[in-house]
Structures are given as C-alpha cells and as structure tokens.
Amino acid sequence: MLQIKNLKAKIDNKEILKGLNLDIKPGEVHAIMGPNGSGKSTLSNVLSGKKGYSVSGEVKYLNENLLDLEIEERAHKGIFLAFQYPLEIPGVNTNIFLKTSLNAIKKAKGEKELDAIEFLKLVKQKAAELKFDEKILSRQLNVGFSGGEKKKNEILQMSILNPKLSILDETDSGLDIDALKTVSEGVNALRSKDSSFLIITHYQRLLDYIEPDFVHVLINGQIVKSGGSELALELESKGYESLS
Amino acid sequence: MIDQLKTDFDKTITNLKLSNKGIEIRRKSLNQFSENGFPNKRIEDWKFSDLNQIISSNIKGLNFYSNLTSDKVDESIFINKFKHNKIVFINGVISSIDLSHEDETKVSLSKNLDLDEDRKEVNPLISLNNAFTSSYIRVIVHENYSFNNPLIIYNISNNNLKSTALNLRTDIVLEKNTNLKLITLFDDNSENNFINIIQNFDIAQDAILKSYKIDHKKNSNIKYFYNNINLGKNSISENFIFSTGSKFIKNEVNCNLNDQFSSAFINGIINLTDTQHHEIKTNINHLAENTKSYQLIKSVLNDNSKGIYQGKIFVDAKAQKTNGYQLSKALLLNENTEFNGKPELEIYADDVKCSHGSTSGNLDEDSVFYLMSRGLSRQQSKELLINGFLMDAVEKITDFEIKDLIKDLMGIAE
Amino acid sequence: MDAREKEIEKLKDYKYGFSTDIENTRAPKGLNEEVIKFISNIKKEPKWMLDWRLKAFERLKQLKEPNWQKPKYPKIDYQDLYYYSAPKSMDDKPKSLDELDPKLLETYKKLGIPLQEQARLNGIAVDAVFDSVSVATTFKGELNKKGIIFCSMSEAIQEHPELVKKYLGSVIPLSDHYFATLNSAVFTDGSFVYIPEGVRCPMELSTYFRINATETGQFERTLIIANKGSYVSYLEGCTAPMRDENQLHAANVELIALDDAEIKYSTVQNWYPGDKDGKGGIYNFVTKRGLCKGKNSKISWTQVETGSAITWKYPSCILKGDNSVGEFYSIAITNNHQKADTGTKMIHLGKNTKSKIISKGISAGFADNTYRGLVDIARNADNARNFTQCDSLLMGNKCGAHTVPYIKNKNSSSNIEHEATTSKISDEQLFYxxxxxxxxxxxxxxIVNGFCKEVLQQLPMEFAVEAQKLVGISLEGSVG
Structure with missing residues (x-):
C-alpha cells in the first residue's frame, strides 16, 4: 500500500527526516515510536502533503507517486490524518463540514454523493458504533471541544470517510484512560484486511489497546530499529536512550 | 487673538535670545497656528473635545507670553517614598536639575531653545508649541547605562501664573541598551492656564522606558500633552496615564513601532468629578514585523464629567505577526456624565492578531447586591467595586515603587 | 477571440454581466430644473410631488459632496448623466405581464427572477425595477386582499398620495446630505409597501433592481410603512451589466415601524464590481434609514454586500419608541479593487431601547473594507443597550481592513459593548x-461562510443559500 524509500524532509533548511524507509501492506498496523523532536509529526505532515517542507526521496502509495499529489487529492485517494491538535473552525457546523468532506471524496471517486438524509443516517450509525454523543455534531467544528472530544471527533470522521491509510498523529496525547479506550475501540473496529494504519506515538500505552503488527523506532529522522509489538514494551522499560 | 499672538511672539523671541534661523523656524510655526487657531470640533481629531470652545469659556484674555522667573521650590511636595533624580519646572521655568544618583558621564543634558528644522507639525498645537517653546530640556542616556533611580520631572505652578499659555518641551533619548523610569508629575496651584507640553521619546535597540504621567491635584487648568514615541528593535515602552486633576486634559500618544520585536504598553485611568473633561487619544503604528501593543484604559465618571478615549491601531502591510490589543471600559456613575469612544483599527497585513473592545455603562447591580448581601453598605460596595475597576489598569504597572505611589495617590491602602 | 467569446469569458466572473438590447426613453442629459420637470411630467405626478422635488433641488445647490469617507472616487460630472431611462415599451404602461416586452421577461428570467405567473418564486412577491422604472409587481392581488399595498413608488404617488405625503422624507429629510438630497430631487421609481394594522405579511416582499442603460444613474426610492402590530420581511437584490464606465446608484430607503410593528429588510447587493483591474463598476451610494417610531417596534437590517466598485452606505435605526429594537447584520466582501465603507448608526432616543450590530468584513486582493458605525445613546434613553461585534478577515497583504466605531454614551443607566477582531484564514485551518x-x-x-454564519442566518431561507454561494464566488481566486 505504502512504500517509503529514503525520505528526506527539510524545514527552514533544517533536515528533520534523514532518509526514512518504510513499507506498509494492506491490513497492517504499524506503530512509529520516538522521542520528542525525532521527526514523528513531520512524517505525518509530509505524508498528508502539508506545505512548507522541502521533500526528497520516494513515496509510492497504491502504486502512485504520493509526493506529486495535492493534499486533498491524497485525501480523495484514502489517506486520513488524525491530527494531534485538531483545528477549531468557528461558525462551521461539524455535520456540514463532515458532509462536505465526505461528498468531496465521494465525488472524486466518482461515487454518488449523499443527500442530507442519507448522510445523517450514516452519521447516526457511526456515532452509535463509537458511543459518540451525536449532539456534538451540531456544534461548531472543534470549537470549545475538550481535548477528548476533539480526538473522538477525529476518529468519527475517520470512520465516516473510511480511509485506506489512516495516520494517527499522537492521538493518545491529552487523553484520559476512558477516552483512550473509546478512541482505541474505534480504531480497532475499523481494522480490516484492506485498511492500514500508521500510529505515531511517544508512549507505549496506546499500543496496549491497539496492538500493532510492527513497531518502528524513529530517532533523529531515521528508523533505527523495527520489530514486533514486543519492541514497544522493551522501549517502555528501557527508554529511547538504549537505542540512540 | 491674532494680534495678541504676534505681540506675545515678539516678546517671547526677544526674551529667549535665539539665532536668526531659530526665529525663522518659529515664525513659520506661528503662522501655521495662526491660520486656524485652536482646534474645534469640526476637526475629526477634536470631535469630542472642542478645545477652542473650552479655552474661550474657561480662560479670559489668554496670554502667550510669560516673563515669570524661577520661584523657590516648596520641597514638601517632593515624593519621599523613594530616592529619585529631579528636574523641576516652576511656572514653566526650569528651576533645578538634580541627577545626583547617576553617573554623570552617562547622561547628557541640553537646554538649547533653537529648534532644528525637522520638527514635524502634525497638529496646530504642536505648531503653537514650536513657536513659543520657552523651556526645553533634552536628556540623553548613553549606551548600556541604566538609571539607578527614577527620574521625576516636577511640573509645579503657583498663583503667579494666570491666564497664560505655557509651551514646554522635553526630549528623552535612550541609546542602545539603556533603561529609564520617568515620572512626570504635576502639582498645580495655579488657575485658568493653558499648558501645552510635548514629550518626545527616542528609544533605541534593547532600551526600556517606563514613563508615568501623573496629574492628580484638582485644578482649573486646561492641558494638552503630546507624546511621541519611537521604538527601535527589541525595545519596550511602558506608559501609564493617571488623569484626574485638571479641568481639561487631552493626552495624545503617538507611538511608532519602527523595528522588530518592539512593544508598547499604554495603560491609564481617567477618574473625574464635577465638570471635568479628559481625553486620551492614542495612535499606535505597527511598522515592522513581530511588534506588539497593549492598551487598557479605565474611566470613572462622576457628577457632570465627560471622558473620551480615541485609540487607533494601524498595521502596515510590512508588519506581519503584529499583536495589537486595546480595551476601554468606562463607568458612568451619574446621569449627567458622558463617555465617548472611537476605538479604531486600520489594518493592511493579514497575519495579525488585533482586537479592541469598549464598554460603557453603570456599575453592575448584581455585584453591588452581592457585596451588600455580605454586609457592606451600598456606598462601601460601590467604592470597592470602583476601586477594583480602576485597579485593573493600575496593576499593569510593572514598577512596584511607582505602583505603590499611584495607589497612595488614589487613596487605596494595601 | 471574437466578441461573443469574449463576452462569455467575461461572464464567467460575473454571471449577471450581460446587457439587454432594448430601446429606451430617456430624459435629456444633465441635472437641471427642466430634467426634474421632465421626470415628474412623464410620471404624471401631482404638483405637490414636483414642488417637493424642486425644493430638494434648490437645497442640493447649497450642499457639497461629502469627502470624509475612506474610498475616494474620481469627480462625478453630474451634468454628464442621464437621470431617467426607461424601456420604450413601458411608455404606454402595459396592463398585465402578457403585454410586457418579452425582452424584459427574458432579462428577469436570466437573472433567476421569473415574473411569469407559472414560474413565479414560491411565497415571494417581486417588484422588478429596470433602470428608472418598475416594470412589474407580482402577487399584487393576493396581497391586496389583506389590505397590503405593494406597488411601485410611481403608482403609490398616484394611488395613495396621503400615505406618501405623510411619510416620504419623514426619516430621511429633504436636506439630509448630498446624495440623499440628489435622490429626493430626481428619484424615478422604487417600491412602496404599506402593511395595515395587525397584519402579518404572508410572503416575502422583494424588489429586484437592474441597471441596464449606459451613462445612467439609478435613483430609486423605497418607502415601507408597517402600521401598528404588523410584520413584513422585505428583500432587495441588485445586478448590473459589466461596463467599463462607473455608474452611480444613489437610492434612498425609508422604513417606518409604528407601535409593536416589525420590519425585516434584507439586501443581497451584487452590482457589477468592476473588472480585476478596477475598471468600471457601480458606485453604490445609498441612504437607508429606519425609524422605530412606535413603542416595542423593531427594525432589522441584514445586508450581504459583494458587488459594486464602491459601496458606501450605513443602514441606520432611529430608536424613538420606548422598548424599540434595532439590528444590523452585515457581510461586506471586497475583492480585487473594490472598496466598501459601510456600517450603521443606532440612535437611541427612547427608554429601554436595544440595538445589536454584527458586522463581518472580508477583504482580498487590493480591496479596502471599512466598518464605520455610530452608537449614540441620548440623555433620556434610560436602560438602553447596545452590543456591537465587528470582525474582519484579511486575505493577503495588499488589502486593508478598518474598523471605525463612534461610541457616544450620555446615559448612565445604559450599557454599550463593542468588540472587534481581525484575523486571517490560517494555513493550519486550510491544511485541515x-x-x-x-x-x-x-x-x-x-471557512468564510463559517465566519459569516451569524449574519447569513438572518436571511430568509430562499436567499440564504444564494448568498452563501455568492460569498464563495466573490472570493474565487483570492487565495493560493
């Protein structure tokens, strides 16, 4: 699904990713762990196409050159980034935003767009699955949401947009244990043989709930070690220093 | 008035012993002022304060010439709470200068009354001042020097001064990486004069100026203050205006944030009774990236008084990442009071955060009720709330000694 | 590219930019007593009306054009304009739509305002004003049954002189200011609405203004009277062909609300804004004022201003009746070289009067957008309240956003709150x-529609959707 070869990224002439390689196959869950400043968020930003980075290397996504695509084109083709800090957009109703987003993606795929009734039905169903209070959807997008509500909202959007590759950028940060469970259950429910996940996290605790197939350690812009889920536990006990 | 102006002008320049060029410049300014005289409410900047009308109804037979000489200082009026340097003006004449707390090689003074050509006349009162300036002092703080103690400029007047227009000017130059706390304190024992003071501040890179203007003694004088502040890279200007004493004051602050990371703070209180009429007008010009301005003005109006706040934030297209904030709050405590505001934004850059707010109204009855329910009298409750309201601005003063001084003047015991 | 292709290319930016090729009856060029008499005569006006116009004209000679506003414009040669232009086919007053020139019907159809019986907009009665005259008013019969008068101003002068005499100029006096006085002298047509006591107008009333002729100013006059306990919601829309010349539009709108009456006045203004380089476009210098004359009355202005080269207007409320309410909701979008200086005046005279101002200014390209407003609380307006919020959004650093509120409070039991912010669309929001x-x-x-939401919500349903689209279109090409 995703092949990253020798990916480098610079911002303000400072190299953050220094030749990163990664291969994600359909249905796999990969976790990337690393200390602060190792380049985790840069990786998720570069994969989703955020401007401001000068990028080199190769990223193939579904056999297409990902780096050539605009941000929204990547979204249309099934890339979803769950933001570490979801943005507040005043005055924009969450439901309307979601519908606009879903229909933009459907339109790009050549699928039939949903009308208001179909959409509401879908939202209700997804919200119920995720035990998500749908009242929040009639509020302004992320405005005045608690940290937990914002993250749950990201997961709800993910389940509605049904992406192929979901990138979760520090989704666990700022969550209490209950919210963490809800979010994780949401992710687990979406796991399937066709959809892949890239989970970016500093701590191992999220991985207690979402068991990854592979764990990679990102330090100073490079993956220094890869392994199975046991690697996460090892990091938790020994710390990143043992690897650097 | 024109004839009076001319006669008084001739007397003034004869008395001041100026160079021919100096006289020429002053004459030009005189003509500029004479064209329209004192500003009236038809001029947008004076919309809420018709100075022409205020002067003609308060001062009979205004003189533009004063031949007073230095009087003896009544030392009891000096601040005794903390050590400080002094420059003392009596009736507009410099009577003493005492910078004994400072290293004299680091501070220069000049009293040269010959004005240089490049003084901008942005309004008629500056022209008037340029024409008649009778006392001038320029203080230069040399590189890397921080004042050990505050400098207080005492502006004292006594009953020898009557129906006179005084035009004074102070320039403060802070060279790189210097530090000065300045208090301009008025002690008015005179009546019915027009006092027109220009203060000019040039604040170079990394320098910090804290300037406090205190007018607290009840008097019938009419005052106009024009403060021009130029800020260099990484410099800070903190200003506080304490405006309660005179019959009329218009305090105008023009502040240019000329270079990156400079900041300006203008806070103040207007606290009036009887038929007092005070205005604060600010003009903050953000001319470079990453500059910051903050303003908080609190007004309390009693009896038949009138308060005005006109504040403008200008953001040049170059001045990205500007942060500009402005808040004015007024309490109208009597049915005959009036508050006028014009909080203005003029913005040409997109990556900026600017906001302003303005409220005016009476004390919150719920708060009065709450305090009364805790056993306070109505009067006590109101006083407490009013002091709290004003303290909000006073608390912005970053110098503790001076903050205490102002609290003392307000009669607020800690 | 041939002329037609060019035309099509141009219309992509402003889809109302077409012009209708139609024969006109015009007044002679220029501004003088003869032209005023011509206008009055062609409308067969009674003498009192002509006298009123001439009085205004006398007054006009003593007034100067104001120049305090932010947008400056080249001097207008008032002698080089036509003050009256009407389709020739209107000369003998068509009695019904069937007699109306098909070209006119076609024009309105193209504008999305079908006048024909079968295609009418549901629940909206329309008065269609083409250049200087009203060409058709729909649903008149149905409204008549309830005693509602909805007709052109010219017709009202003939049919309801007592109402016109009583209220015309009662809110905007003859000598108010230059453009208002100019309008009083030369106004040609406009809409007249009277809602009788206790009647709730069952449908939206709407006027659609269209400037078509060249070198012509449009000077319409609208008068709405809501008698005791009545309610009316009124909407105006405006478009004009794309021309290289600047055209002047100086309208006067007067609203009067008596005891317990409510008038809701909405504007979607989409006059031709000029091209990308600022050539052409309408000068939209309009005086709109409402008088809350009776107690408990309410006047609410909502405007979406996206068109015109220069917009200069301050729909205002005089809150005279005790407990009366004034509201102003505004979106002003300026792009390319457009300029807007708009806002409101809320004059609180009565006790317990309330006003609310929500203004959203959006500036892109090389445009300049100014909110200018006055909140004035008089000495006797006990317990008056005002809340004002002005938000500006800038896109790019070649444009400007300005906020110039005047606040006057002379009553200690009253309360004024004003808030203003300036922001931009953040890169992070766009990325998200x-x-x-x-x-x-x-x-x-x-994001912009979100920013404008509080104002868009005030529009009648049918127009809110249209306005939302307009908001998006007006800013096309301004980011990225």
Whole structure:
C-alpha cells in the first residue's frame, strides 16, 4: 500500500527526516515510536502533503507517486490524518463540514454523493458504533471541544470517510484512560484486511489497546530499529536512550 | 487673538535670545497656528473635545507670553517614598536639575531653545508649541547605562501664573541598551492656564522606558500633552496615564513601532468629578514585523464629567505577526456624565492578531447586591467595586515603587 | 477571440454581466430644473410631488459632496448623466405581464427572477425595477386582499398620495446630505409597501433592481410603512451589466415601524464590481434609514454586500419608541479593487431601547473594507443597550481592513459593548480542510461562510443559500 524509500524532509533548511524507509501492506498496523523532536509529526505532515517542507526521496502509495499529489487529492485517494491538535473552525457546523468532506471524496471517486438524509443516517450509525454523543455534531467544528472530544471527533470522521491509510498523529496525547479506550475501540473496529494504519506515538500505552503488527523506532529522522509489538514494551522499560 | 499672538511672539523671541534661523523656524510655526487657531470640533481629531470652545469659556484674555522667573521650590511636595533624580519646572521655568544618583558621564543634558528644522507639525498645537517653546530640556542616556533611580520631572505652578499659555518641551533619548523610569508629575496651584507640553521619546535597540504621567491635584487648568514615541528593535515602552486633576486634559500618544520585536504598553485611568473633561487619544503604528501593543484604559465618571478615549491601531502591510490589543471600559456613575469612544483599527497585513473592545455603562447591580448581601453598605460596595475597576489598569504597572505611589495617590491602602 | 467569446469569458466572473438590447426613453442629459420637470411630467405626478422635488433641488445647490469617507472616487460630472431611462415599451404602461416586452421577461428570467405567473418564486412577491422604472409587481392581488399595498413608488404617488405625503422624507429629510438630497430631487421609481394594522405579511416582499442603460444613474426610492402590530420581511437584490464606465446608484430607503410593528429588510447587493483591474463598476451610494417610531417596534437590517466598485452606505435605526429594537447584520466582501465603507448608526432616543450590530468584513486582493458605525445613546434613553461585534478577515497583504466605531454614551443607566477582531484564514485551518478532501476554494468558502454564519442566518431561507454561494464566488481566486 505504502512504500517509503529514503525520505528526506527539510524545514527552514533544517533536515528533520534523514532518509526514512518504510513499507506498509494492506491490513497492517504499524506503530512509529520516538522521542520528542525525532521527526514523528513531520512524517505525518509530509505524508498528508502539508506545505512548507522541502521533500526528497520516494513515496509510492497504491502504486502512485504520493509526493506529486495535492493534499486533498491524497485525501480523495484514502489517506486520513488524525491530527494531534485538531483545528477549531468557528461558525462551521461539524455535520456540514463532515458532509462536505465526505461528498468531496465521494465525488472524486466518482461515487454518488449523499443527500442530507442519507448522510445523517450514516452519521447516526457511526456515532452509535463509537458511543459518540451525536449532539456534538451540531456544534461548531472543534470549537470549545475538550481535548477528548476533539480526538473522538477525529476518529468519527475517520470512520465516516473510511480511509485506506489512516495516520494517527499522537492521538493518545491529552487523553484520559476512558477516552483512550473509546478512541482505541474505534480504531480497532475499523481494522480490516484492506485498511492500514500508521500510529505515531511517544508512549507505549496506546499500543496496549491497539496492538500493532510492527513497531518502528524513529530517532533523529531515521528508523533505527523495527520489530514486533514486543519492541514497544522493551522501549517502555528501557527508554529511547538504549537505542540512540 | 491674532494680534495678541504676534505681540506675545515678539516678546517671547526677544526674551529667549535665539539665532536668526531659530526665529525663522518659529515664525513659520506661528503662522501655521495662526491660520486656524485652536482646534474645534469640526476637526475629526477634536470631535469630542472642542478645545477652542473650552479655552474661550474657561480662560479670559489668554496670554502667550510669560516673563515669570524661577520661584523657590516648596520641597514638601517632593515624593519621599523613594530616592529619585529631579528636574523641576516652576511656572514653566526650569528651576533645578538634580541627577545626583547617576553617573554623570552617562547622561547628557541640553537646554538649547533653537529648534532644528525637522520638527514635524502634525497638529496646530504642536505648531503653537514650536513657536513659543520657552523651556526645553533634552536628556540623553548613553549606551548600556541604566538609571539607578527614577527620574521625576516636577511640573509645579503657583498663583503667579494666570491666564497664560505655557509651551514646554522635553526630549528623552535612550541609546542602545539603556533603561529609564520617568515620572512626570504635576502639582498645580495655579488657575485658568493653558499648558501645552510635548514629550518626545527616542528609544533605541534593547532600551526600556517606563514613563508615568501623573496629574492628580484638582485644578482649573486646561492641558494638552503630546507624546511621541519611537521604538527601535527589541525595545519596550511602558506608559501609564493617571488623569484626574485638571479641568481639561487631552493626552495624545503617538507611538511608532519602527523595528522588530518592539512593544508598547499604554495603560491609564481617567477618574473625574464635577465638570471635568479628559481625553486620551492614542495612535499606535505597527511598522515592522513581530511588534506588539497593549492598551487598557479605565474611566470613572462622576457628577457632570465627560471622558473620551480615541485609540487607533494601524498595521502596515510590512508588519506581519503584529499583536495589537486595546480595551476601554468606562463607568458612568451619574446621569449627567458622558463617555465617548472611537476605538479604531486600520489594518493592511493579514497575519495579525488585533482586537479592541469598549464598554460603557453603570456599575453592575448584581455585584453591588452581592457585596451588600455580605454586609457592606451600598456606598462601601460601590467604592470597592470602583476601586477594583480602576485597579485593573493600575496593576499593569510593572514598577512596584511607582505602583505603590499611584495607589497612595488614589487613596487605596494595601 | 471574437466578441461573443469574449463576452462569455467575461461572464464567467460575473454571471449577471450581460446587457439587454432594448430601446429606451430617456430624459435629456444633465441635472437641471427642466430634467426634474421632465421626470415628474412623464410620471404624471401631482404638483405637490414636483414642488417637493424642486425644493430638494434648490437645497442640493447649497450642499457639497461629502469627502470624509475612506474610498475616494474620481469627480462625478453630474451634468454628464442621464437621470431617467426607461424601456420604450413601458411608455404606454402595459396592463398585465402578457403585454410586457418579452425582452424584459427574458432579462428577469436570466437573472433567476421569473415574473411569469407559472414560474413565479414560491411565497415571494417581486417588484422588478429596470433602470428608472418598475416594470412589474407580482402577487399584487393576493396581497391586496389583506389590505397590503405593494406597488411601485410611481403608482403609490398616484394611488395613495396621503400615505406618501405623510411619510416620504419623514426619516430621511429633504436636506439630509448630498446624495440623499440628489435622490429626493430626481428619484424615478422604487417600491412602496404599506402593511395595515395587525397584519402579518404572508410572503416575502422583494424588489429586484437592474441597471441596464449606459451613462445612467439609478435613483430609486423605497418607502415601507408597517402600521401598528404588523410584520413584513422585505428583500432587495441588485445586478448590473459589466461596463467599463462607473455608474452611480444613489437610492434612498425609508422604513417606518409604528407601535409593536416589525420590519425585516434584507439586501443581497451584487452590482457589477468592476473588472480585476478596477475598471468600471457601480458606485453604490445609498441612504437607508429606519425609524422605530412606535413603542416595542423593531427594525432589522441584514445586508450581504459583494458587488459594486464602491459601496458606501450605513443602514441606520432611529430608536424613538420606548422598548424599540434595532439590528444590523452585515457581510461586506471586497475583492480585487473594490472598496466598501459601510456600517450603521443606532440612535437611541427612547427608554429601554436595544440595538445589536454584527458586522463581518472580508477583504482580498487590493480591496479596502471599512466598518464605520455610530452608537449614540441620548440623555433620556434610560436602560438602553447596545452590543456591537465587528470582525474582519484579511486575505493577503495588499488589502486593508478598518474598523471605525463612534461610541457616544450620555446615559448612565445604559450599557454599550463593542468588540472587534481581525484575523486571517490560517494555513493550519486550510491544511485541515484539504486533508479532509476539500480543495482550496471549497475550503476558503467553507471557512468564510463559517465566519459569516451569524449574519447569513438572518436571511430568509430562499436567499440564504444564494448568498452563501455568492460569498464563495466573490472570493474565487483570492487565495493560493
């Protein structure tokens, strides 16, 4: 699904990713762990196409050159980034935003767009699955949401947009244990043989709930070690220093 | 008035012993002022304060010439709470200068009354001042020097001064990486004069100026203050205006944030009774990236008084990442009071955060009720709330000694 | 590219930019007593009306054009304009739509305002004003049954002189200011609305203004009277062909609300804004004022201003009746070289009067957008309240956003609150929307509509959707 070869990224002439390689196959869950400043968020930003980075290397996504695509084109083709800090957009109703987003993606795929009734039905169903209070959807997008509500909202959007590759950028940060469970259950429910996940996290605790197939350690812009889920536990006990 | 102006002008320049060029410049300014005289409410900047009308109804037979000489200082009026340097003006004449707390090689003074050509006349009162300036002092703080103690400029007047227009000017130059706390304190024992003071501040890179203007003694004088502040890279200007004493004051602050990371703070209180009429007008010009301005003005109006706040934030297209904030709050405590505001934004850059707010109204009855329910009298409750309201601005003063001084003047015991 | 292709290319930017080739009856060029008499005569006006016009003209000679506003414009040669232009086919007053020139019907159809019986907009009665005259008013019969008068101003002068005499100029006096006085002297047509006591107008009333002729100023006059306990919602829309010349539009709108009456006045202003380089476009210098004359009355202005080269207007409320309420909701969008100086005046005279001002200014390209407003609380207006919020959004650093509120409070039991902010659409917000599959323009439109939401909500349903689209279109090409 995703092949990253020798990916480098610079911002303000400072190299953050220094030749990163990664291969994600359909249905796999990969976790990337690393200390602060190792380049985790840069990786998720570069994969989703955020401007401001000068990028080199190769990223193939579904056999297409990902780096050539605009941000929204990547979204249309099934890339979803769950933001570490979801943005507040005043005055924009969450439901309307979601519908606009879903229909933009459907339109790009050549699928039939949903009308208001179909959409509401879908939202209700997804919200119920995720035990998500749908009242929040009639509020302004992320405005005045608690940290937990914002993250749950990201997961709800993910389940509605049904992406192929979901990138979760520090989704666990700022969550209490209950919210963490809800979010994780949401992710687990979406796991399937066709959809892949890239989970970016500093701590191992999220991985207690979402068991990854592979764990990679990102330090100073490079993956220094890869392994199975046991690697996460090892990091938790020994710390990143043992690897650097 | 024109004839009076001319006669008084001739007397003034004869008395001041100026160079021919100096006289020429002053004459030009005189003509500029004479064209329209004192500003009236038809001029947008004076919309809420018709100075022409205020002067003609308060001062009979205004003189533009004063031949007073230095009087003896009544030392009891000096601040005794903390050590400080002094420059003392009596009736507009410099009577003493005492910078004994400072290293004299680091501070220069000049009293040269010959004005240089490049003084901008942005309004008629500056022209008037340029024409008649009778006392001038320029203080230069040399590189890397921080004042050990505050400098207080005492502006004292006594009953020898009557129906006179005084035009004074102070320039403060802070060279790189210097530090000065300045208090301009008025002690008015005179009546019915027009006092027109220009203060000019040039604040170079990394320098910090804290300037406090205190007018607290009840008097019938009419005052106009024009403060021009130029800020260099990484410099800070903190200003506080304490405006309660005179019959009329218009305090105008023009502040240019000329270079990156400079900041300006203008806070103040207007606290009036009887038929007092005070205005604060600010003009903050953000001319470079990453500059910051903050303003908080609190007004309390009693009896038949009138308060005005006109504040403008200008953001040049170059001045990205500007942060500009402005808040004015007024309490109208009597049915005959009036508050006028014009909080203005003029913005040409997109990556900026600017906001302003303005409220005016009476004390919150719920708060009065709450305090009364805790056993306070109505009067006590109101006083407490009013002091709290004003303290909000006073608390912005970053110098503790001076903050205490102002609290003392307000009669607020800690 | 041939002329037609060029035309089509141009219309992509402003789809109302076409012009109708129609024969006109015009007054002679220029501004003088003869022209005023011509206008009055062609409308067969009674003498009192002509006298009123001439009085205004006398007054006009003593007035100067104001120049305090931010947008400056080249001097207008008032002698080089036509003050009256009407389709020739209107000369003998068609009695019904069937007699109306098909070209006119076609024009309105193209504008999305079908006048024909079968295609009428549901629940909206329309008065269609083409250049200087009203060409048709729909649903008149139905409204008549309830005693509602909805007709052209010219007709009202003939049919309801007592109402016109009583209220015309009662809110905007003859000598108010230059453009208002000019309008009083030369106004040609406009809409007249009278809602009788206790009647709730069952449908939206709407006037659609269209400037078509060249070198012609449009000077319409609208008068709405809501008698005791009545309610009316009124909407105006405006478009004009794309021309290289600047055209003047100086309208006067007067609203009067008696005891317990409510008038809701909405404007979607989409006059031709000029081209990308600022050539051409309408000068929209309009005086709109409402008088809350009776107690408990309410006047609410909502405006979406996206068109015109220069917009200069301050729909205002005089809150005279005790407990009366004034509201002003505004969106002003300026792009390319457009300029807007708009806002409101809330004059609190009565006790317990309330006003609310919500203004959203959006500036892009080389445009300049100014909010200018006055909140004035008189000495006797006990317990008056005002809340004002002015938000500006800037796109790019070649444009400007300005907020100039005047606040006067002379009553200690009253309360004024004013808030203003300036912001931009952050790159992070755009990234977030892009990441969810929206392209740049969709994202901008979504965010801007969010920014304007409080105002858009005030519009009648049918027009809110149209206005939302307009908001998006007006800013096309301004980001990225």
């Amino acid at each position: 929307c892009n990441q969810r599959g929206l392209n740049q323009e969709e994202a901008v439109s979504l």
